[in-house]
Amino acid sequence: MADATAVSSRVGIQQDNALRTVRRGLALSPEITQGLGWTLTLAIVATAGRVIVPITVQQTIDRGLNAPGGADIGFVRSMLVAAVIAIAVTVVAAYQMNYRLFRASETGLATLRSKAFRHVHDLSVLTQNTESRGSLVARVTTDVDTISRFVQWGGLMMVISIGQLLLATVIMAVYSWQLTLLVWACFLPLFLALRFFQKLLSGAYLAVRERLGAMLGAISEAVVGAQAVRAYSIEGRTQRRIDDAIEAHRMSATRAQKLVAFTFSSGEIVAGIANAAVVVVGVLLGIAGDITLGRLVAFLFLVTLFIAPVQVGTEVLNEAQNAIAGWRRVLGVLDTPADVADPPDGVVLAPGPIGIRFDRVSYAYPDGPTVLKDVSVEIAPKSRVAVVGETGSGKTTFAKLLTRLMDPAGGTVLLGGHDLRTIGFESLRERVIMVPQEGFLFDDTLAANLRFASPGADDATLRGALRELGLAGWADSLANGLETQVGQRGESLSAGERQLVALVRAYLADPDVLVLDEATSAVDPATEVRLARALAGVTRGRTSVTIAHRLSTAEAADEVLVFDNGVLAERGPHRELVRRGGVYAGMHAAWVSSSG
Numbered sequence: 001m002a003d004a005t006a007v008s009s010r011v012g013i014q015q016d017n018a019l020r021t022v023r024r025g026l027a028l029s030p031e032i033t034q035g036l037g038w039t040l041t042l043a044i045v046a047t048a049g050r051v052i053v054p055i056t057v058q059q060t061i062d063r064g065l066n067a068p069g070g071a072d073i074g075f076v077r078s079m080l081v082a083a084v085i086a087i088a089v090t091v092v093a094a095y096q097m098n099y100r101l102f103r104a105s106e107t108g109l110a111t112l113r114s115k116a117f118r119h120v121h122d123l124s125v126l127t128q129n130t131e132s133r134g135s136l137v138a139r140v141t142t143d144v145d146t147i148s149r150f151v152q153w154g155g156l157m158m159v160i161s162i163g164q165l166l167l168a169t170v171i172m173a174v175y176s177w178q179l180t181l182l183v184w185a186c187f188l189p190l191f192l193a194l195r196f197f198q199k200l201l202s203g204a205y206l207a208v209r210e211r212l213g214a215m216l217g218a219i220s221e222a223v224v225g226a227q228a229v230r231a232y233s234i235e236g237r238t239q240r241r242i243d244d245a246i247e248a249h250r251m252s253a254t255r256a257q258k259l260v261a262f263t264f265s266s267g268e269i270v271a272g273i274a275n276a277a278v279v280v281v282g283v284l285l286g287i288a289g290d291i292t293l294g295r296l297v298a299f300l301f302l303v304t305l306f307i308a309p310v311q312v313g314t315e316v317l318n319e320a321q322n323a324i325a326g327w328r329r330v331l332g333v334l335d336t337p338a339d340v341a342d343p344p345d346g347v348v349l350a351p352g353p354i355g356i357r358f359d360r361v362s363y364a365y366p367d368g369p370t371v372l373k374d375v376s377v378e379i380a381p382k383s384r385v386a387v388v389g390e391t392g393s394g395k396t397t398f399a400k401l402l403t404r405l406m407d408p409a410g411g412t413v414l415l416g417g418h419d420l421r422t423i424g425f426e427s428l429r430e431r432v433i434m435v436p437q438e439g440f441l442f443d444d445t446l447a448a449n450l451r452f453a454s455p456g457a458d459d460a461t462l463r464g465a466l467r468e469l470g471l472a473g474w475a476d477s478l479a480n481g482l483e484t485q486v487g488q489r490g491e492s493l494s495a496g497e498r499q500l501v502a503l504v505r506a507y508l509a510d511p512d513v514l515v516l517d518e519a520t521s522a523v524d525p526a527t528e529v530r531l532a533r534a535l536a537g538v539t540r541g542r543t544s545v546t547i548a549h550r551l552s553t554a555e556a557a558d559e560v561l562v563f564d565n566g567v568l569a570e571r572g573p574h575r576e577l578v579r580r581g582g583v584y585a586g587m588h589a590a591w592v593s594s595s596g
Helices: 002-028 036-065 073-122 125-129 133-140 142-175 177-224 226-231 235-287 293-335 395-402 425-431 446-450 459-468 472-477 495-509 525-539 551-556 574-580 583-595
Strands: 356-364 370-379 384-389 410-415 432-435 513-517 543-547 559-564 567-572
Touching: 002 073, 002 293, 036 073, 036 142, 036 293, 073 142, 073 293, 142 177, 142 293, 177 235, 177 293, 235 293, 356 395, 370 395, 370 410, 370 567, 384 395, 384 551, 395 513, 395 543, 395 559, 425 432, 432 495, 446 459, 446 495, 459 472, 459 495, 495 525, 513 525, 525 543, 551 583, 559 574, 559 583, 567 574, 567 583, 574 583
Parallel strands: 384 543, 384 559, 432 513, 513 543
Antiparallel strands: 356 370, 356 410, 559 567
8 A cells, every 4th residue: 555655646746747758758769750750641641541431431322322313323333443442542551651650669669778778787786786687677678568569559549540530520520510519529528537547547557567577576586596495495485475576566457457448438438329329310410401311321430430549549548658657667767877977088098007096985875884984095006915804894895996886985996096987987897807706607608608708709719718727627527618508697507617717707808907706715625726726827917806705815915905894904914914913813813713
């Protein structure tokens, strides 16, 4: 109930912005409106062709079959030929209109998908983590699909329906202004009520889109975390969570469809009343001599043409509200500021060794305490630095700021003497590489995953890199060598093997600064030996910063940075820090004791 109230309040604010939302959406996909003039011309031709049959029927009855001198078969034949030609032209125009509209809409919406996807990638890791992955994926996929259906079907039918409604009204008025007023008197209350229905549908479909994102998020999380679900025997709890999300989506979709069914049924009832009224009043007018038989029959055809757009209009209203809700969600992504943005005319780092300097850097997560406090430190080019500290001490935040996954709240991070915020992303990502603790692999071959770091590398180059890092034997031991399929997220390999791939990838990228989240944690001894050998090769001749979970890494580093409660508490070589007897010495003693 609270969620529904929140959605309703948001809808109240957004109601008057529906047209603005559509305009913004079309501006982001300009291909949709390209060549629209010619498409509308074809729509007018296709619409005008629909009134040919009623006119032909009226002319055939009044001037052909009921001609003063008897039935004029020649005139009837001429009317039939004219009708066939007009219908053929209508069919061709309708085909061309549909083709052009579908082509333009798919091109435009492909542009919208690409913009939304690129913007999601431009958002900081912190911003991405505030929303479920399933919901973000839904905004780029299913939400855009709802827009596609409206543009291709709803938008098309709206253009045709409005034209058909106006054209039918004009010709009906020519045949009988009295019956035309009668038809409008029947439908006018429904037209006035559509504004109210539109508000209800807008709220209902905004809820549907939100529930769909939540459902996809719950399902994708359960699929990705299937091993954890089985390991902790929480299948029942997970299933209930998914069932709740599915039920919430079903209820919101059912509520929206109830509103659609009500509006459609209202149109059906009014249509029945209008038809009955036209028959009764039309017969009375015919008896009075105010309308001919041909005109009355033609008028009934025209009433059908008038009613069809009204009935279709309820479906168009349904699709329109769904599409506007989808557009709002996509625009919501695009309107989210990229707080870590690629600077215009960004600095290009000069080739060669790079030094790092933190100048009074602080950071606090939104609505949270400060996790990094006034950190100042300089790291010399080509030095190997280990960053240690208890969980929550700030060491991971330090690494994220260094790689500009986030920007500091205060102070400056400098790379090669340049403020990190002024360095172009392309140059930064070429020169600084971060290897996370769990290397992500794509569902492809080992070779393809290695080539993400160096797209032009051939097999010989890949084998050379493996050989340099002492991993050629390991790669050859795999089922198909470089062509081994690693599976989704690399699940065909062990955690340690995935980390080996991540290290080779970093080596192929040939960065000047390498940031590593401890690669040797939670692996078997044999893999740890391989990782240690590979790490030595990858870090040689480069500035390296390693978040060390095992203090054996710190022992081999040139310098150790010790973080404690967000503060850089100590720094120096391993032996000196142990001799001082401070924070690091206590951590090291505890580690030695647990290892023994």
